[in-house]
Amino acid sequence: GQNIDQPTEMTATEGAIVQINCTYQTSGFNGLFWYQQHAGEAPTFLSYNVLDGLEEKGRFSSFLSRSKGYSYLLLKELQMKDSASYLCAGAGSYQLTFGKGTKLSVIP
Amino acid sequence: DADVTQTPRNRITKTGKRIMLECSQTKGHDRMYWYRQDPGLGLRLIYYSFDVKDINKGEISDGYSVSRQAQAKFSLSLESAIPNQTALYFCATSDRVRPQGYTEAFFGQGTRLTVV
Numbered sequence: 001g002q003n004i005d006q007p008t009e010m011t012a013t014e015g016a017i018v019q020i021n022c023t024y025q026t027s028g029f030n031g032l033f034w035y036q037q038h039a040g041e042a043p044t045f046l047s048y049n050v051l052d053g054l055e056e057k058g059r060f061s062s063f064l065s066r067s068k069g070y071s072y073l074l075l076k077e078l079q080m081k082d083s084a085s086y087l088c089a090g091a092g093s094y095q096l097t098f099g100k101g102t103k104l105s106v107i108p
Numbered sequence: 109d110a111d112v113t114q115t116p117r118n119r120i121t122k123t124g125k126r127i128m129l130e131c132s133q134t135k136g137h138d139r140m141y142w143y144r145q146d147p148g149l150g151l152r153l154i155y156y157s158f159d160v161k162d163i164n165k166g167e168i169s170d171g172y173s174v175s176r177q178a179q180a181k182f183s184l185s186l187e188s189a190i191p192n193q194t195a196l197y198f199c200a201t202s203d204r205v206r207p208q209g210y211t212e213a214f215f216g217q218g219t220r221l222t223v224v
Contacts (some may be wrong), residue, residue: 008148033212042215044200045149077207094158095141095166095214105208 004099006088011105016078020102022071024089029090029097032071037085037101046073048091078106083097111135114199114216121189121223129184131199131217134172140182141213142166142174145197151198155159157182189223 004024014016022032030049035043048072049055049064060072073086084103112133121127131140142154153166154172163176171193173185184192198215 008170028130040196044215045212048212091211094139094164095153095156097153098143098151102149107135 004090004097005087006086006099006102007027008100009103009105011107012075012078012079014078014091014106014108017074017076018078018104020073020086020088022073022099024069024071024099025087026092026093030093031067032062032064033087033089033091034060034097035070035071035087035098039084039086043087045085050091076105080108082105082106086090112199112201112214112216114197114219116219117217118220119162119222121221123190123223127186127189127201127221129186129204129221131182131184131216132200133180133201133214133216134200135214137201137203137214138179138180139204139211140176141202142182142184143171143198143200144168144193145198145218146195154184154197186221186223191220191223194221194223211218219220 006022033048034046036045047062053072054063059076081105085103087101088099089096115130141156143151146152157163157176160176175183197219200213202211202213
């Protein structure tokens, strides 16, 4: 199988840094996507990692270790608008396989 | 206008009724997908299509059928709706796999379906 695991919920303080982890079985995926989804809305693309290492994009960074089947999304300088679900997705040859998502609540 | 448009946005239907959810896209992508999302279960793939003549079952296709009427249109049908098909349904599109080995998916705004 191609299970993808991530924490169900996290809470962090405005202005802080939060790391959302994602683990997966190493076979079958070409890389890892991260999507952001506000409640009741469509998922929107945040980042993609195909090689090991850190990809930085503004306040958001994503890391991948293919040998360990591990990825994380790092959000810096948290804002209230970052309260959303964050979806980790494995990139197969024809589709994305999603984890169940991590609901992040940012508190003042 | 949105690149991926789903209609209707909300629908309430009765058990046993046939219902069709429609998706159209202006991105010119070959690949289209239907997902459903349930609380605590994440996004699960129902069907996907790589072109008009290529349709494939996903993880949870039972009770659903699809039609790819054109490159830009992909509809999902529930032949006889049942209450456990109550969910948020998303259509998505993607381009062919890039040399880097991935293809980003673009999602419609979703259809909230309630079967009573």
